[in-house]
Amino acid sequence: MKSNATRAGWRPTPLGYAILGLLAAHPWTGYEISRLFADTPMGVHSSSPGSIYPAIKRLQAAGLVETTPHPDNPEGSKTAFAITKKGRKIFRDWLMTPVTREDVERGMRTLLLRFAFMSGNLPNAAIRRFLVDLKQEIEIYTESLVAYGKAARPAMPLTGALAFDCGIESYRTHARWAARAIEALDE
Amino acid sequence: MKSNATRAGWRPTPLGYAILGLLAAHPWTGYEISRLFADTPMGVHSSSPGSIYPAIKRLQAAGLVETTPHPDNPEGSKTAFAITKKGRKIFRDWLMTPVTREDVERGMRTLLLRFAFMSGNLPNAAIRRFLVDLKQEIEIYTESLVAYGKAARPAMPLTGALAFDCGIESYRTHARWAARAIEALDE
DNA sequence: ATCCGCATGTAACCCGTTACATGATTCT
């Protein structure tokens, strides 16, 4: 069988990495994690306990997360989850994977999730490199979109063309943001 | 059983609607559809034939799509898929569903997919209304993000705060785009 | 004749979604 997270090459989904990223800062209980997803903009990456509790279980089964006494209430019965050595390694590996063009094509969400968790987990040089690479990949992809648009836009219906423009502008905004983020890092 | 698309209340997934939108313009074969997803920016909404062919099958099972002789080659053995009356109705209903705040929170992708297919399927007034509603929902959501940021940003690590800014800027770009799209429609 | 790209799928697996279940606390 082995249809679960205990297999050798298993890697978390983006939701799993998001949880791992929270636990990398400090331990939380399952409920606290589910509240963070429900109450903060992190909610984009999930919905409802129905996905979060199983995701935690999978991380635990894979040995990336372990139970620990709750930090606010050490003698209490509540247990929280903490990231393990192995979990920290897997998490860091994820943060450091190179930015590919497919990542950019598939949307910026996961890339931004990775970036958001870099402070405190990666040295500044690596963070900066990520941003430089990201900016470049965005620009390359944007150019390919523009080139495609030159050929295809005339045949598009009006709202199709406008939606296409929206995509291009969105990527340009991301590229400008990356440039400013690099400056902010350099301060 | 009835574990399939033949049940009464069944509705397509976004991928299904994307296919329906293509067929709303004119018939295509399965392969042509898969090529469109592979070769154009529509590919964001899918990957590989492994999702597309089953999606077409489900649309067919639900009676939203039917086989038809290929338009370029009417006597050939190749058959293409065409949207049915029922499919057109379901598709139009989807295009016309009100813009909710959850739609905006979950990301603009599906909203933009809907918008892209509106030309030729909805009257200009409905398209305009969609954009006005969308712009308003984006602005409301952006304000709530900004308010959240006022409270939470000081506690965020640097890259977390920067990623958060990226989200806000992205939504602002979308709002500006919507404003310009309304102008473009009014010409 | 064979080889490669066209064209159309199918099967297994995993995970996110939805909906429900249940005990413990806290409020009224």
Place this chain on the structure above:
DNA sequence: AGAATCATGTAACGGGTTACATGCGGAT
């Protein structure tokens, strides 16, 4: 005491992803 909310789950289902299967038409 009863109601809401806290806190933690589980079961069923559908569909996307990955990987594989296969037959056909044209090129060499």
